[in-house]
Amino acid sequence: MNNGRQTPQLPPTDHRPKAYGGPSYEEVADLRRRYLTPALFTYYKKPLMIVEGYMQYVYNEKGRRYLDGFGGIVTISVGHSHPYILEKARQQLDTLQHSTTIYYHPTIAEYGKMLADKMPGDLSVCYFVNSGSEANDLAMLMARLYTGNYDIISLRNAYHGGSASTMGLTAHSTWKFNYPHSFGVHHAIAPDSYRGPWGRNDPEAGANYAADIKNLIQHVTPGNVAGFFAEAIQGVGGCVVYPDNYLKDAYGYVREAGGVCICDEVQTGFGRTGEAFWGFESQGVQPDIVTMAKGIGNGAPLAAVVTTPDIAKTLAARIHFNTFGGNPVSCAIGKAVLEVLEREKLQQNCLYVGGYMLDGFKGLMEKYDIVGDVRGKGLMTGIELVKDRSTKEPATEECERVWERAKDLGLLVGKGGFFGNVLRIKPPMCLTKQDVDFIIEVLDAAFGEL
Ligand SMILES: Cc1ncc(COP(=O)(O)O)c(C=O)c1O
Numbered sequence: 001m002n003n004g005r006q007t008p009q010l011p012p013t014d015h016r017p018k019a020y021g022g023p024s025y026e027e028v029a030d031l032r033r034r035y036l037t038p039a040l041f042t043y044y045k046k047p048l049m050i051v052e053g054y055m056q057y058v059y060n061e062k063g064r065r066y067l068d069g070f071g072g073i074v075t076i077s078v079g080h081s082h083p084y085i086l087e088k089a090r091q092q093l094d095t096l097q098h099s100t101t102i103y104y105h106p107t108i109a110e111y112g113k114m115l116a117d118k119m120p121g122d123l124s125v126c127y128f129v130n131s132g133s134e135a136n137d138l139a140m141l142m143a144r145l146y147t148g149n150y151d152i153i154s155l156r157n158a159y160h161g162g163s164a165s166t167m168g169l170t171a172h173s174t175w176k177f178n179y180p181h182s183f184g185v186h187h188a189i190a191p192d193s194y195r196g197p198w199g200r201n202d203p204e205a206g207a208n209y210a211a212d213i214k215n216l217i218q219h220v221t222p223g224n225v226a227g228f229f230a231e232a233i234q235g236v237g238g239c240v241v242y243p244d245n246y247l248k249d250a251y252g253y254v255r256e257a258g259g260v261c262i263c264d265e266v267q268t269g270f271g272r273t274g275e276a277f278w279g280f281e282s283q284g285v286q287p288d289i290v291t292m293a294k295g296i297g298n299g300a301p302l303a304a305v306v307t308t309p310d311i312a313k314t315l316a317a318r319i320h321f322n323t324f325g326g327n328p329v330s331c332a333i334g335k336a337v338l339e340v341l342e343r344e345k346l347q348q349n350c351l352y353v354g355g356y357m358l359d360g361f362k363g364l365m366e367k368y369d370i371v372g373d374v375r376g377k378g379l380m381t382g383i384e385l386v387k388d389r390s391t392k393e394p395a396t397e398e399c400e401r402v403w404e405r406a407k408d409l410g411l412l413v414g415k416g417g418f419f420g421n422v423l424r425i426k427p428p429m430c431l432t433k434q435d436v437d438f439i440i441e442v443l444d445a446a447f448g449e450l
Contacts, residue, residue: 005448008441010065010410011434015054020061025049043415044407053080056428056435058412066407067427067435070414074235074267074380074426077295078340085298085336092332101326108326111335115306118277118338121286125312127305128326128334132266132293133161135303136229138315139262139289140165142307143227145314147258150184151221153213153228157190157418159236160229160264169229172237172418186220188212188250190234191242194373194384195392198243206242210249217257225259227289232279235267238417239382239424241375247283260288260311266303267380270295270337271347272429274354274378282377295429298337302330346429350378353431357381360440368447370395379431382416383423383443394419398450405446411439 023031028049032040048066052059056079058068068076078085092107099105108128116124129135144150152169154160160169167175168182171190190196191209198205217225228250234240251261268279269292275282278290288311293303301324324330341347354377361374361383372386372395385395385402399421406413406423414424425439 005445008409008438008445010057010067010438011432013054013057013065015057017052017054017059017063017065020051020063022051022061025061043412044404048407048412055079055082055430056432065410067411067438069406069425069427069439070412071295071426071428072299073294073414074272075294075297075299076428077270077272077298078337078344078346079428079430080299082298082340084340085333088332088336089300089329092329096328098324098327098329100323101321105326105328105331107328107331107335111331114335114338115304119290119306120281122308123286123288123290123306125307125309127307127312127315127322128331129303129305129322130301130324130330131161131303132264132291133163133166134322134325135266135291135293135305136160136166136169136262136264137163138305139229139291139307140169140227142289142305142311142314143260143262145317146311147224147226147260149224149226149258151225152185153216153221153225153254153259154185154187155190155230155234156187157192157234157237157240158187158229158231159234160231174418175236184226186216188216190237190240191246192234192240193243194240194375200243202243206245207249209243209246210253213250214253217253221257223257225254225257227260227262228254229262229264231264231266232268232283233273233377233380235380235424235426236416238384238422239376239380241377242283245283247280247285251285251287261285262289262291263287264291266291266293267295267426270429271341272350272378272380272426274347274351277347279377279380296337297330297333300330300333302327302334341429344430347378349431350429353433353436354378354381356433357425357431357436357439360436361443364440364443364447367444370398370447370450376425379425379427379429381425383425384417385421385423394421396421399423401450402443402446405449406442409442409445411442
Protein backbone atom coordinates (compact mmCIF):
# COMPACT_ATOMS: atom_id res chain seq x y z
CA MET A 1 0.00 0.00 0.00
CA ASN A 2 1.52 3.37 -0.90
CA ASN A 3 -1.49 5.65 -1.48
CA GLY A 4 -0.29 6.52 -4.97
CA ARG A 5 3.11 7.70 -3.70
CA GLN A 6 6.35 6.92 -5.44
CA THR A 7 8.33 4.26 -3.57
CA PRO A 8 11.29 6.02 -1.90
CA GLN A 9 14.56 5.29 -3.70
CA LEU A 10 17.89 4.85 -1.95
CA PRO A 11 20.62 7.22 -3.18
CA PRO A 12 22.89 5.53 -5.75
CA THR A 13 26.12 3.82 -4.70
CA ASP A 14 29.07 2.35 -6.60
CA HIS A 15 29.38 -0.53 -4.18
CA ARG A 16 28.35 -3.92 -5.56
CA PRO A 17 27.74 -6.60 -2.93
CA LYS A 18 29.45 -9.95 -3.33
CA ALA A 19 27.30 -12.92 -4.27
CA TYR A 20 26.34 -14.58 -1.00
CA GLY A 21 27.30 -18.26 -0.90
CA GLY A 22 26.77 -19.17 2.75
CA PRO A 23 24.02 -21.15 4.48
CA SER A 24 20.46 -20.16 3.56
CA TYR A 25 18.27 -17.89 5.67
CA GLU A 26 16.26 -20.92 6.81
CA GLU A 27 19.40 -22.87 7.74
CA VAL A 28 20.73 -19.97 9.78
CA ALA A 29 17.37 -19.59 11.54
CA ASP A 30 17.39 -23.28 12.38
CA LEU A 31 20.99 -23.22 13.66
CA ARG A 32 20.24 -20.22 15.84
CA ARG A 33 17.12 -21.85 17.23
CA ARG A 34 18.95 -25.04 18.09
CA TYR A 35 22.37 -23.87 19.20
CA LEU A 36 22.16 -20.28 20.40
CA THR A 37 20.74 -18.97 23.64
CA PRO A 38 17.04 -18.12 23.55
CA ALA A 39 18.02 -14.84 25.23
CA LEU A 40 19.02 -13.45 21.82
CA PHE A 41 16.24 -11.24 20.56
CA THR A 42 15.82 -10.12 16.98
CA TYR A 43 14.32 -7.06 15.32
CA TYR A 44 11.26 -7.38 13.03
CA LYS A 45 8.47 -9.96 12.62
CA LYS A 46 10.64 -11.74 10.06
CA PRO A 47 14.22 -11.13 11.24
CA LEU A 48 16.66 -9.73 8.72
CA MET A 49 19.86 -11.51 7.79
CA ILE A 50 22.62 -8.99 7.11
CA VAL A 51 25.69 -10.39 5.36
CA GLU A 52 27.57 -7.37 4.05
CA GLY A 53 28.03 -3.69 4.80
CA TYR A 54 29.60 -0.73 3.09
CA MET A 55 29.69 2.70 4.75
CA GLN A 56 26.09 3.68 5.63
CA TYR A 57 24.51 0.70 3.86
CA VAL A 58 24.01 -2.97 4.66
CA TYR A 59 22.94 -5.86 2.43
CA ASN A 60 20.90 -8.98 3.07
CA GLU A 61 21.73 -12.43 1.69
CA LYS A 62 19.86 -11.64 -1.52
CA GLY A 63 21.89 -8.49 -2.12
CA ARG A 64 19.07 -6.11 -1.13
CA ARG A 65 20.47 -2.85 0.16
CA TYR A 66 19.22 -1.03 3.27
CA LEU A 67 20.17 2.32 4.72
CA ASP A 68 21.47 1.53 8.19
CA GLY A 69 19.80 4.22 10.28
CA PHE A 70 20.84 2.52 13.50
CA GLY A 71 24.52 1.86 12.76
CA GLY A 72 24.63 -1.63 14.27
CA ILE A 73 23.15 -0.15 17.45
CA VAL A 74 25.08 3.12 17.37
CA THR A 75 28.35 1.28 16.88
CA ILE A 76 29.31 1.94 13.28
CA SER A 77 30.84 5.38 13.54
CA VAL A 78 32.92 5.94 10.40
CA GLY A 79 31.11 3.45 8.15
CA HIS A 80 30.68 -0.28 7.63
CA SER A 81 33.85 -1.96 6.30
CA HIS A 82 35.52 1.43 5.85
CA PRO A 83 38.51 0.71 3.56
CA TYR A 84 41.10 2.49 5.73
CA ILE A 85 39.96 0.70 8.89
CA LEU A 86 40.11 -2.64 7.10
CA GLU A 87 43.59 -1.92 5.77
CA LYS A 88 44.91 -1.07 9.24
CA ALA A 89 43.19 -4.11 10.81
CA ARG A 90 44.59 -6.40 8.09
CA GLN A 91 48.13 -5.04 8.53
CA GLN A 92 47.95 -5.75 12.25
CA LEU A 93 46.39 -9.21 11.77
CA ASP A 94 49.20 -10.10 9.37
CA THR A 95 51.80 -9.11 11.94
CA LEU A 96 50.59 -9.95 15.45
CA GLN A 97 47.06 -10.73 16.51
CA HIS A 98 47.46 -10.91 20.24
CA SER A 99 50.08 -10.44 22.93
CA THR A 100 48.39 -8.97 26.08
CA THR A 101 49.59 -6.01 28.07
CA ILE A 102 52.22 -8.05 29.96
CA TYR A 103 54.54 -7.18 27.04
CA TYR A 104 55.13 -3.81 25.44
CA HIS A 105 53.37 -3.18 22.14
CA PRO A 106 53.60 0.12 20.27
CA THR A 107 49.99 0.40 19.13
CA ILE A 108 48.29 0.42 22.54
CA ALA A 109 50.83 3.00 23.74
CA GLU A 110 50.37 5.29 20.73
CA TYR A 111 46.62 4.85 20.83
CA GLY A 112 46.49 5.73 24.54
CA LYS A 113 48.17 9.05 23.73
CA MET A 114 45.90 9.74 20.77
CA LEU A 115 42.77 9.12 22.83
CA ALA A 116 44.04 11.11 25.83
CA ASP A 117 44.79 14.01 23.46
CA LYS A 118 41.08 14.11 22.64
CA MET A 119 40.15 14.61 26.30
CA PRO A 120 39.98 17.88 28.26
CA GLY A 121 41.97 18.66 31.41
CA ASP A 122 43.74 15.89 33.24
CA LEU A 123 41.65 13.05 31.79
CA SER A 124 44.80 11.47 30.48
CA VAL A 125 44.96 7.81 31.53
CA CYS A 126 43.29 5.04 29.52
CA TYR A 127 42.27 1.54 30.52
CA PHE A 128 41.20 -0.45 27.46
CA VAL A 129 38.57 -3.18 27.72
CA ASN A 130 36.16 -4.84 25.29
CA SER A 131 32.62 -3.64 25.97
CA GLY A 132 30.63 -0.79 27.44
CA SER A 133 29.45 -2.94 30.34
CA GLU A 134 33.03 -3.78 31.26
CA ALA A 135 34.01 -0.12 31.07
CA ASN A 136 31.17 0.93 33.38
CA ASP A 137 31.89 -1.94 35.73
CA LEU A 138 35.47 -0.75 36.03
CA ALA A 139 34.39 2.86 36.48
CA MET A 140 32.18 1.80 39.43
CA LEU A 141 35.12 -0.01 40.98
CA MET A 142 37.47 2.96 40.54
CA ALA A 143 34.93 5.43 41.92
CA ARG A 144 34.47 3.33 45.05
CA LEU A 145 38.16 2.69 45.58
CA TYR A 146 39.16 6.28 45.00
CA THR A 147 36.57 7.88 47.26
CA GLY A 148 36.32 5.17 49.89
CA ASN A 149 32.55 5.59 49.59
CA TYR A 150 30.04 3.00 48.48
CA ASP A 151 26.83 4.63 47.27
CA ILE A 152 26.37 5.47 43.64
CA ILE A 153 23.76 7.66 41.99
CA SER A 154 22.47 6.74 38.57
CA LEU A 155 19.44 7.99 36.63
CA ARG A 156 16.08 6.42 36.01
CA ASN A 157 15.63 5.52 32.35
CA ALA A 158 19.40 4.97 32.03
CA TYR A 159 21.10 2.09 30.27
CA HIS A 160 24.68 1.34 31.28
CA GLY A 161 24.94 -2.35 30.45
CA GLY A 162 23.65 -5.79 31.25
CA SER A 163 26.46 -7.35 33.32
CA ALA A 164 25.67 -8.30 36.91
CA SER A 165 26.92 -4.97 38.27
CA THR A 166 25.90 -2.60 35.48
CA MET A 167 22.37 -4.02 35.53
CA GLY A 168 22.17 -2.15 38.82
CA LEU A 169 23.05 1.16 37.14
CA THR A 170 20.54 0.51 34.37
CA ALA A 171 17.05 1.67 35.27
CA HIS A 172 14.45 0.03 33.03
CA SER A 173 12.56 -2.94 34.46
CA THR A 174 12.67 -4.51 31.00
CA TRP A 175 16.44 -4.92 31.31
CA LYS A 176 16.55 -6.08 34.94
CA PHE A 177 16.26 -9.65 36.14
CA ASN A 178 14.81 -10.78 39.44
CA TYR A 179 18.25 -11.25 40.87
CA PRO A 180 20.29 -9.30 43.45
CA HIS A 181 21.72 -6.18 41.86
CA SER A 182 21.92 -2.41 42.45
CA PHE A 183 23.96 -2.75 45.66
CA GLY A 184 24.31 0.81 46.85
CA VAL A 185 22.97 2.26 43.58
CA HIS A 186 20.15 4.80 43.86
CA HIS A 187 18.31 6.27 40.90
CA ALA A 188 17.46 9.94 40.62
CA ILE A 189 14.60 11.10 38.40
CA ALA A 190 15.32 11.24 34.70
CA PRO A 191 15.89 14.80 33.47
CA ASP A 192 13.36 14.25 30.68
CA SER A 193 11.88 17.58 29.71
CA TYR A 194 9.29 15.94 27.44
CA ARG A 195 7.78 13.52 29.98
CA GLY A 196 9.06 14.88 33.28
CA PRO A 197 7.56 17.63 35.46
CA TRP A 198 9.73 20.46 34.07
CA GLY A 199 9.45 21.17 30.36
CA ARG A 200 11.75 22.48 27.69
CA ASN A 201 10.63 26.08 28.08
CA ASP A 202 11.31 26.14 31.80
CA PRO A 203 14.65 27.89 32.40
CA GLU A 204 14.86 26.24 35.84
CA ALA A 205 14.34 22.70 34.49
CA GLY A 206 18.01 21.71 34.72
CA ALA A 207 18.30 23.00 38.31
CA ASN A 208 15.01 21.36 39.34
CA TYR A 209 15.93 17.93 38.00
CA ALA A 210 19.41 18.16 39.53
CA ALA A 211 17.89 19.02 42.93
CA ASP A 212 16.60 15.45 43.10
CA ILE A 213 20.22 14.29 43.29
CA LYS A 214 20.84 16.50 46.30
CA ASN A 215 17.68 15.15 47.87
CA LEU A 216 18.69 11.56 47.20
CA ILE A 217 22.13 12.12 48.71
CA GLN A 218 20.60 13.69 51.81
CA HIS A 219 17.90 11.11 52.39
CA VAL A 220 19.00 7.82 50.91
CA THR A 221 22.78 7.69 51.35
CA PRO A 222 25.05 8.28 54.36
CA GLY A 223 25.65 11.75 52.93
CA ASN A 224 28.76 10.68 51.04
CA VAL A 225 28.75 9.00 47.67
CA ALA A 226 31.30 7.25 45.51
CA GLY A 227 30.03 8.59 42.23
CA PHE A 228 27.36 9.61 39.79
CA PHE A 229 26.75 7.92 36.44
CA ALA A 230 24.94 9.56 33.54
CA GLU A 231 24.96 9.14 29.80
CA ALA A 232 25.55 12.44 27.99
CA ILE A 233 22.19 11.84 26.25
CA GLN A 234 20.13 8.81 27.27
CA GLY A 235 20.29 6.41 24.34
CA VAL A 236 18.33 3.24 25.01
CA GLY A 237 15.98 5.41 27.10
CA GLY A 238 14.81 7.11 23.90
CA CYS A 239 17.29 9.88 23.11
CA VAL A 240 16.59 12.00 26.20
CA VAL A 241 18.52 15.28 25.94
CA TYR A 242 19.00 16.94 29.31
CA PRO A 243 17.99 20.54 29.98
CA ASP A 244 20.81 23.09 30.01
CA ASN A 245 22.98 23.11 33.12
CA TYR A 246 21.57 19.84 34.43
CA LEU A 247 24.92 18.06 34.59
CA LYS A 248 26.66 21.18 35.92
CA ASP A 249 24.36 21.29 38.95
CA ALA A 250 24.30 17.50 39.34
CA TYR A 251 28.12 17.30 39.31
CA GLY A 252 28.24 20.08 41.92
CA TYR A 253 26.03 18.13 44.37
CA VAL A 254 27.94 14.88 43.79
CA ARG A 255 31.33 16.49 44.33
CA GLU A 256 30.09 18.21 47.49
CA ALA A 257 29.23 14.72 48.76
CA GLY A 258 32.74 13.46 48.01
CA GLY A 259 31.82 11.61 44.81
CA VAL A 260 33.34 11.50 41.35
CA CYS A 261 31.36 12.14 38.18
CA ILE A 262 31.27 9.51 35.48
CA CYS A 263 30.03 10.24 32.00
CA ASP A 264 28.98 7.29 29.84
CA GLU A 265 29.87 8.30 26.28
CA VAL A 266 29.23 4.86 24.84
CA GLN A 267 26.68 6.21 22.35
CA THR A 268 27.37 9.94 22.34
CA GLY A 269 31.15 10.06 22.02
CA PHE A 270 33.48 10.58 19.07
CA GLY A 271 31.66 13.52 17.53
CA ARG A 272 28.26 11.92 17.00
CA THR A 273 26.44 14.82 18.67
CA GLY A 274 28.01 17.23 16.16
CA GLU A 275 28.44 20.17 18.56
CA ALA A 276 31.44 18.67 20.28
CA PHE A 277 33.63 15.58 20.27
CA TRP A 278 32.16 14.48 23.63
CA GLY A 279 28.53 14.77 24.62
CA PHE A 280 29.37 16.16 28.08
CA GLU A 281 30.94 19.25 26.49
CA SER A 282 27.47 20.46 25.48
CA GLN A 283 26.56 20.55 29.18
CA GLY A 284 29.69 22.55 30.07
CA VAL A 285 31.10 19.95 32.46
CA GLN A 286 34.25 17.93 32.83
CA PRO A 287 33.75 14.44 34.27
CA ASP A 288 36.32 12.64 36.42
CA ILE A 289 35.86 9.37 34.55
CA VAL A 290 34.63 8.85 30.99
CA THR A 291 33.53 5.46 29.67
CA MET A 292 33.37 4.73 25.95
CA ALA A 293 32.59 1.79 23.67
CA LYS A 294 30.61 1.14 20.47
CA GLY A 295 31.69 3.91 18.03
CA ILE A 296 35.25 3.88 19.44
CA GLY A 297 35.96 0.73 17.42
CA ASN A 298 33.49 1.02 14.51
CA GLY A 299 32.43 -2.55 15.26
CA ALA A 300 35.62 -3.94 16.81
CA PRO A 301 35.38 -5.17 20.42
CA LEU A 302 36.99 -2.13 21.97
CA ALA A 303 36.00 0.04 24.92
CA ALA A 304 37.83 2.34 27.31
CA VAL A 305 37.76 4.04 30.68
CA VAL A 306 39.63 7.33 30.63
CA THR A 307 40.32 9.09 33.91
CA THR A 308 42.78 11.21 35.85
CA PRO A 309 46.19 9.87 36.98
CA ASP A 310 45.05 9.93 40.64
CA ILE A 311 41.89 7.93 40.05
CA ALA A 312 43.69 5.54 37.72
CA LYS A 313 46.22 4.76 40.47
CA THR A 314 43.54 3.00 42.53
CA LEU A 315 43.76 -0.10 40.36
CA ALA A 316 47.50 -0.42 40.90
CA ALA A 317 46.88 -1.47 44.53
CA ARG A 318 46.10 -5.04 43.47
CA ILE A 319 46.51 -7.10 40.31
CA HIS A 320 43.93 -6.11 37.73
CA PHE A 321 44.01 -7.64 34.31
CA ASN A 322 41.92 -7.90 31.16
CA THR A 323 43.08 -10.49 28.62
CA PHE A 324 41.82 -8.83 25.45
CA GLY A 325 41.80 -5.22 26.62
CA GLY A 326 44.22 -3.22 24.49
CA ASN A 327 44.54 -6.02 21.96
CA PRO A 328 46.83 -4.90 19.07
CA VAL A 329 44.12 -5.42 16.42
CA SER A 330 41.45 -3.52 18.39
CA CYS A 331 43.91 -0.72 19.13
CA ALA A 332 45.00 -0.50 15.48
CA ILE A 333 41.32 -0.11 14.61
CA GLY A 334 40.78 2.44 17.38
CA LYS A 335 43.67 4.52 16.05
CA ALA A 336 42.36 4.28 12.51
CA VAL A 337 38.89 5.40 13.66
CA LEU A 338 40.33 8.54 15.23
CA GLU A 339 42.29 9.27 12.05
CA VAL A 340 39.25 8.82 9.81
CA LEU A 341 37.02 10.93 12.08
CA GLU A 342 39.49 13.77 11.74
CA ARG A 343 40.37 13.35 8.08
CA GLU A 344 36.78 13.02 6.90
CA LYS A 345 35.52 15.72 9.29
CA LEU A 346 32.80 13.44 10.53
CA GLN A 347 31.92 15.47 13.62
CA GLN A 348 31.21 18.42 11.33
CA ASN A 349 29.20 16.11 9.10
CA CYS A 350 27.10 15.05 12.08
CA LEU A 351 26.39 18.68 12.88
CA TYR A 352 25.46 19.58 9.32
CA VAL A 353 23.62 16.46 8.17
CA GLY A 354 22.14 15.90 11.65
CA GLY A 355 20.74 19.44 11.68
CA TYR A 356 19.21 18.87 8.26
CA MET A 357 17.69 15.60 9.49
CA LEU A 358 16.19 17.19 12.63
CA ASP A 359 14.61 19.87 10.43
CA GLY A 360 13.11 17.06 8.34
CA PHE A 361 11.74 15.41 11.49
CA LYS A 362 10.22 18.72 12.58
CA GLY A 363 8.45 18.84 9.21
CA LEU A 364 7.02 15.38 9.92
CA MET A 365 5.89 16.60 13.34
CA GLU A 366 3.95 19.43 11.68
CA LYS A 367 2.31 16.95 9.35
CA TYR A 368 1.52 14.06 11.70
CA ASP A 369 -0.09 14.46 15.14
CA ILE A 370 1.30 11.11 16.19
CA VAL A 371 4.76 12.68 16.34
CA GLY A 372 4.78 14.03 19.89
CA ASP A 373 8.41 15.08 20.05
CA VAL A 374 11.56 15.16 17.96
CA ARG A 375 14.89 15.65 19.66
CA GLY A 376 18.58 14.98 19.59
CA LYS A 377 21.91 16.42 18.65
CA GLY A 378 23.87 15.68 15.50
CA LEU A 379 23.26 12.12 14.39
CA MET A 380 21.92 11.04 17.79
CA THR A 381 18.19 11.57 17.30
CA GLY A 382 14.80 10.31 18.38
CA ILE A 383 11.16 10.69 17.32
CA GLU A 384 8.66 10.00 20.10
CA LEU A 385 5.21 8.80 19.04
CA VAL A 386 2.11 9.48 21.12
CA LYS A 387 -1.57 8.70 20.65
CA ASP A 388 -2.52 12.12 21.93
CA ARG A 389 -0.22 15.11 22.26
CA SER A 390 -1.91 16.36 25.43
CA THR A 391 -1.94 13.08 27.38
CA LYS A 392 1.31 11.84 25.77
CA GLU A 393 -0.06 8.31 25.85
CA PRO A 394 2.71 6.27 24.19
CA ALA A 395 1.89 5.06 20.66
CA THR A 396 3.88 1.86 21.06
CA GLU A 397 2.01 -0.30 18.58
CA GLU A 398 2.02 2.46 15.93
CA CYS A 399 5.76 2.93 16.50
CA GLU A 400 6.26 -0.73 15.79
CA ARG A 401 4.25 -0.46 12.57
CA VAL A 402 6.26 2.53 11.33
CA TRP A 403 9.53 0.82 12.25
CA GLU A 404 8.49 -2.39 10.47
CA ARG A 405 7.24 -0.52 7.39
CA ALA A 406 10.44 1.55 7.23
CA LYS A 407 12.39 -1.70 7.02
CA ASP A 408 10.18 -2.92 4.15
CA LEU A 409 10.95 0.35 2.37
CA GLY A 410 14.71 -0.07 2.88
CA LEU A 411 15.42 1.85 6.08
CA LEU A 412 16.60 0.29 9.34
CA VAL A 413 16.06 2.35 12.47
CA GLY A 414 16.12 1.56 16.16
CA LYS A 415 13.36 1.60 18.73
CA GLY A 416 13.65 2.67 22.32
CA GLY A 417 12.27 4.52 25.30
CA PHE A 418 10.72 2.70 28.21
CA PHE A 419 7.44 2.30 26.31
CA GLY A 420 9.13 1.35 23.03
CA ASN A 421 7.53 4.36 21.36
CA VAL A 422 10.64 6.24 20.27
CA LEU A 423 12.20 5.73 16.85
CA ARG A 424 15.95 6.01 17.28
CA ILE A 425 17.88 7.23 14.25
CA LYS A 426 21.62 7.03 14.86
CA PRO A 427 23.25 6.11 11.56
CA PRO A 428 26.92 5.89 10.64
CA MET A 429 28.45 9.35 10.80
CA CYS A 430 29.20 9.36 7.05
CA LEU A 431 25.48 9.84 6.29
CA THR A 432 24.73 12.27 3.43
CA LYS A 433 21.92 14.76 2.81
CA GLN A 434 20.63 12.47 0.07
CA ASP A 435 20.38 9.69 2.64
CA VAL A 436 18.44 12.03 4.91
CA ASP A 437 16.02 12.82 2.07
CA PHE A 438 15.46 9.08 1.76
CA ILE A 439 14.93 8.71 5.53
CA ILE A 440 12.33 11.49 5.54
CA GLU A 441 10.54 10.07 2.48
CA VAL A 442 10.38 6.62 4.06
CA LEU A 443 9.11 7.91 7.41
CA ASP A 444 6.62 10.18 5.64
CA ALA A 445 5.28 7.17 3.73
CA ALA A 446 5.16 4.99 6.85
CA PHE A 447 3.39 7.66 8.95
CA GLY A 448 1.02 8.33 6.07
CA GLU A 449 0.01 4.68 5.96
CA LEU A 450 -0.88 4.45 9.66
C1 LIG B 1 25.02 4.12 27.03
C2 LIG B 1 25.45 2.69 27.07
N1 LIG B 1 26.32 2.28 28.01
C3 LIG B 1 26.74 1.02 28.09
C4 LIG B 1 26.30 0.07 27.19
C5 LIG B 1 26.77 -1.35 27.30
O1 LIG B 1 27.64 -1.63 26.27
P1 LIG B 1 27.95 -3.15 25.85
O2 LIG B 1 26.71 -3.70 25.20
O3 LIG B 1 29.12 -3.02 24.92
O4 LIG B 1 28.31 -3.88 27.08
C6 LIG B 1 25.41 0.44 26.19
C7 LIG B 1 24.91 -0.54 25.21
O5 LIG B 1 23.95 -0.35 24.52
C8 LIG B 1 24.96 1.79 26.13
O6 LIG B 1 24.10 2.20 25.19
